Amino acid sequence: MSINLKSLIPVLNAEWTGSETDIFINHISIDSRSLQNGSETLFIALSGVNNDAHLYIEELIAHGVQNFVVQYIPENCAGKANFLVVKNTLKALQELAGYYRNLFDFPIIGLTGSNGKTIVKEWLNFLLSPDFNIIRSPKSYNSQVGVPLSVLAINEKHNLGIFEAGISTVNEMVNLQKIIKPTTGVLTNIGSAHDEGFLNLVQKIDEKLILFKDCPVIIYQKNEIVDSCLSQFVAEYMMHPRTLFSWSFIDTSADVFILKKENKSDSTHIQYQYKGETFDLEIPFSDTASIENAISCLVVLLYLKYDSETIQNRFARLYPVQMRLEVKNGINNCSIIDDSYSSDFESLTIALDFLESQKKKNASKTIILSDIVQSGFSNEELYTKVGQLITDNKINRVIGIGTTISAFKSKFSNVITFQNTAEFIAEIENLNFENETILIKGARSFQFEEIVSLLEEKTHETVLEINLNSISYNLNYFKSKLANNVKLMVMVKAFGYGNGGLEIAKLLEHHKVDYLGVAFADEGISLKNGGIKLPIMVLNPESTSFPSIIQYNLEPEIYSVKGLKAFLKIAREKNLKDFPIHIKLDTGMHRLGFEENTLDELIQTLKGNSTVKVKSVLSHLATSDEARHFDFVHSQINLFERLSSKLISELNINPIRHILNTSGISNFPDAQYNMVRLGIGLYGVSNDPAEQKYLENVGTLKSIISQVRTIPAGDSVGYGRRFMAEKETKIATIPIGYADGISRLWGNLVGYVVIKNQKASIVGNVCMDMLMVDVSHIDCKEGDSVIIFGESPTVIEMAAALKTIPYEIMTSISQRVKRVFFR
Ligand SMILES: *Cc1c(COP(=O)(O)O)cnc(C)c1O
Numbered sequence: 012m013s014i015n016l017k018s019l020i021p022v023l024n025a026e027w028t029g030s031e032t033d034i035f036i037n038h039i040s041i042d043s044r045s046l047q048n049g050s051e052t053l054f055i056a057l058s059g060v061n062n063d064a065h066l067y068i069e070e071l072i073a074h075g076v077q078n079f080v081v082q083y084i085p086e087n088c089a090g091k092a093n094f095l096v097v098k099n100t101l102k103a104l105q106e107l108a109g110y111y112r113n114l115f116d117f118p119i120i121g122l123t124g125s126n127g128k129t130i131v132k133e134w135l136n137f138l139l140s141p142d143f144n145i146i147r148s149p150k151s152y153n154s155q156v157g158v159p160l161s162v163l164a165i166n167e168k169h170n171l172g173i174f175e176a177g178i179s180t181v182n183e184m185v186n187l188q189k190i191i192k193p194t195t196g197v198l199t200n201i202g203s204a205h206d207e208g209f210l211n212l213v214q215k216i217d218e219k220l221i222l223f224k225d226c227p228v229i230i231y232q233k234n235e236i237v238d239s240c241l242s243q244f245v246a247e248y249m250m251h252p253r254t255l256f257s258w259s260f261i262d263t264s265a266d267v268f269i270l271k272k273e274n275k276s277d278s279t280h281i282q283y284q285y286k287g288e289t290f291d292l293e294i295p296f297s298d299t300a301s302i303e304n305a306i307s308c309l310v311v312l313l314y315l316k317y318d319s320e321t322i323q324n325r326f327a328r329l330y331p332v333q334m335r336l337e338v339k340n341g342i343n344n345c346s347i348i349d350d351s352y353s354s355d356f357e358s359l360t361i362a363l364d365f366l367e368s369q370k371k372k373n374a375s376k377t378i379i380l381s382d383i384v385q386s387g388f389s390n391e392e393l394y395t396k397v398g399q400l401i402t403d404n405k406i407n408r409v410i411g412i413g414t415t416i417s418a419f420k421s422k423f424s425n426v427i428t429f430q431n432t433a434e435f436i437a438e439i440e441n442l443n444f445e446n447e448t449i450l451i452k453g454a455r456s457f458q459f460e461e462i463v464s465l466l467e468e469k470t471h472e473t474v475l476e477i478n479l480n481s482i483s484y485n486l487n488y489f490k491s492k493l494a495n496n497v498k499l500m501v502m503v504k505a506f507g508y509g510n511g512g513l514e515i516a517k518l519l520e521h522h523k524v525d526y527l528g529v530a531f532a533d534e535g536i537s538l539k540n541g542g543i544k545l546p547i548m549v550l551n552p553e554s555t556s557f558p559s560i561i562q563y564n565l566e567p568e569i570y571s572v573k574g575l576k577a578f579l580k581i582a583r584e585k586n587l588k589d590f591p592i593h594i595k596l597d598t599g600m601h602r603l604g605f606e607e608n609t610l611d612e613l614i615q616t617l618k619g620n621s622t623v624k625v626k627s628v629l630s631h632l633a634t635s636d637e638a639r640h641f642d643f644v645h646s647q648i649n650l651f652e653r654l655s656s657k658l659i660s661e662l663n664i665n666p667i668r669h670i671l672n673t674s675g676i677s678n679f680p681d682a683q684y685n686m687v688r689l690g691i692g693l694y695g696v697s698n699d700p701a702e703q704k705y706l707e708n709v710g711t712l713k714s715i716i717s718q719v720r721t722i723p724a725g726d727s728v729g730y731g732r733r734f735m736a737e738k739e740t741k742i743a744t745i746p747i748g749y750a751d752g753i754s755r756l757w758g759n760l761v762g763y764v765v766i767k768n769q770k771a772s773i774v775g776n777v778c779m780d781m782l783m784v785d786v787s788h789i790d791c792k793e794g795d796s797v798i799i800f801g802e803s804p805t806v807i808e809m810a811a812a813l814k815t816i817p818y819e820i821m822t823s824i825s826q827r828v829k830r831v832f833f834r
Pocket of ligand 1: 502550631671672673674688689690691692
């Protein structure tokens with residue numbers, strides 16, 4: 012890409028302030044953290060209700076970024092860079108992408124549907140890559156932001172595009188259509204996902220079809236509703252010629268009719284009829300979704316006139332698609348980012364940004380990279396670009412695997428190369444991986460999953476998966492409830508409510524929350540040691556921890572005169588000035604805090620003092636989640652108002668005031684004062700069922716089946732023979748027990764797990780490290796994935812059955828359960 016920046020002024024309808032001379036840009040960015048931002052980057056400052064990239068512009072200018080699309084020029088930035096000022100930066104990004112798309116006229120396949128878009132896209136890419144230089148959406152970049160970014164990665168060497176478009180409500184597709192302008196439309200499975208955004212199925216299909224407005228051909232699975240939507244659509248958007256190319260399991264009038272489907276254990280044999288002839292095809296998958304997705308690909312290949320032999324050969328090598336970048340714990344304190352199934356240039360740029368954002372403090376960055384396939388560039392050009400990208404990203408060591416990357420070794424610094432994966436594995440012991448964040452990225456044929464499994468820390472199979480995107484989503488949801496200028500403290504005590512302390516704190520730091528809150532000093536110390544710079548309030552500082560609180564710049568909550576005096580003594584010895592402290596008032600919770608009758612002594616002790624500075628005054632609500640006690644909440648708020656006002660006027664100070672926790676934010680919007688303290692809501696749990704549906708699930712506790720057996724009627728299961736089989740019963744054993752945090756009360760048919768989307772009741776007592784479930788009705792085997800909680804069952808549901816609260820369930824998951832973070 013090389014675009015004259017000023018040529019964009021009319022395209023974006025922008026106002027220009029900046030240099031008189033011509034400027035060329037070669038890279039578009041919306042991510043302030045990316046190390047790929049440079050002098051030829053155009054940074055588009057997106058601005059959501061809660062997340063405003065304008066805040067990062069000053070920093071970006073300091074790092075050499077010169078060109079910006081903005082809604083306003085931030086303070087201190089005028090005259091220091093070039094600005095295209097527009098009304099709406101998201102619209103500008105979309106318009107830019109639409110303009111850029113029009114510079115190319117090769118065929119583009121546009122995919123939409125409720126399920127399967129990403130898999131069909133990845134498979135089509137794989138199936139067609141021997142014949143085309145393909146540009147495709149990376150990962151599942153299919154949103155209002157993801158689609159323009161995908162399209163902006165097109166270059167002059169590409170000759171086929173495959174882009175997916177995802178929508179969640181009406182009027183969204185029209186934007187995406189203008190950006191992708193597909194020439195072939197593929198409608199994947201229309202399920203019930205995202206139904207909330209639409210009145211009904213018909214409206215959802217109608218909206219999706221808009222992507223295909225200008226497509227001469229639409230490929231889809233025939234069914235009555237889709238057919239009737241399509242005939243309306245075709246009439247509305249007259250276009251000649253327009254071909255509808257369909258497939259079906261049941262309707263013989265479809266262009267491709269699947270007349271036979273035979274399930275084997277790991278594959279499926281199908282027979283299809285096309286143009287009066289019958290063909291066979293082996294699909295290397297056995298689940299329904301994969302079979303439908305594979306057939307969508309088959310039909311595209313038939314439409315493109317591939318013969319059945321080529322189709323068979325290429326289908327034989329279809330592989331499971333890994334859709335996201337996963338972070339795993341590695342050996343010797345390494346962490347691993349597993350992207351072992353793709354090696355194209357576009358996804359490399361994304362993976363490098365992710366690597367930077369996940370890097371642990373003091374860890375160095377390593378990349379293990381295979382030959383890069385299908386870029387369209389000559390190898391000389393390609394590896395020059397890759398070498399430059401890796402240099403820009405300050406990678407400490409590069410390990411290249413493959414004959415081509417080895418031949419272009421000179422393009423990299425700090426590189427060692429191997430001819431193939433086996434050669435690398437033979438040497439792995441001598442390469443001393445330690446304290447590194449390692450990105451493992453390779454084309455599928457290199458089988459880098461073997462490298463991942465060698466470098467991954469070996470623990471048992473139970474993991475708590477944390478969805479970092481959902482955390483951002485929930486954060487933004489609560490931010491949107493805050494009045495202007497109200498600050499946000501996020502509680503990350505108890506290891507982020509069990510979800511992971513440092514990783515979540517890092518994400519919150521990126522989102523520029525104002526404060527973090529922890530329970531004890533050592534929690535704060537480990538965050539500071541991990542590189543967190545945000546101020547951290549310690550709720551329950553023991554006096555023995557005061558010296559380390561000072562050393563690590565943590566901010567204690569002071570809740571008694573005795574504590575205050577002890578802290579002052581140490582602080583004076585160290586000659587501190589204005590050291591930040593937080594004053595906790597007891598307004599009715601009766602846990603910690605100054606009561607009304609101790610206020611005068613507090614004021615006397617603080618008066619005229621310059622050793623400490625009261626950063627904030629806070630109190631805590633006892634019943635913000637229970638409507639029958641809302642009178643009590645009001646009395647607490649009134650008392651807080653009175654006591655804090657007195658403190659403020661008598662000490663003549665101007666602290667932050669805060670009293671609301673999560674349910675307080677939801678139920679008492681008038682008491683936000685200058686800050687609120689968000690806890691459980693961030694982790695996806697609301698105490699209000701009506702609000703719950705606006706939050707996203709964050710943690711999913713997963714395990715696998717260790718063993719399956721069938722027992723006859725009359726036999727028992729587990730300790731104490733608490734389960735007696737009334738009939739022949741199939742039992743699966745799962746390696747998770749009460750030592751991992753699963754309550755024994757959840758056993759004996761009270762609780763269940765989910766296997767292949769079906770419930771399996773827990774039979775017998777939960778053991779220390781294992782539990783057993785009834786899987787008589789489920790087609791499952793050893794190694795199959797098991798969900799303990801997440802979308803279903805939810806922690807809320809579990810808490811209700813166990814007569815406790817979600818907080819306890821979440822924080823009980825023991826530290827021996829590995830946490831895996833992903834986006
Ligand atoms: C834990 C805690 C919070 C957060 O409470 P949630 O109900 O999880 O939002 C707020 N303030 C104090 C003092 C806390 O201890």
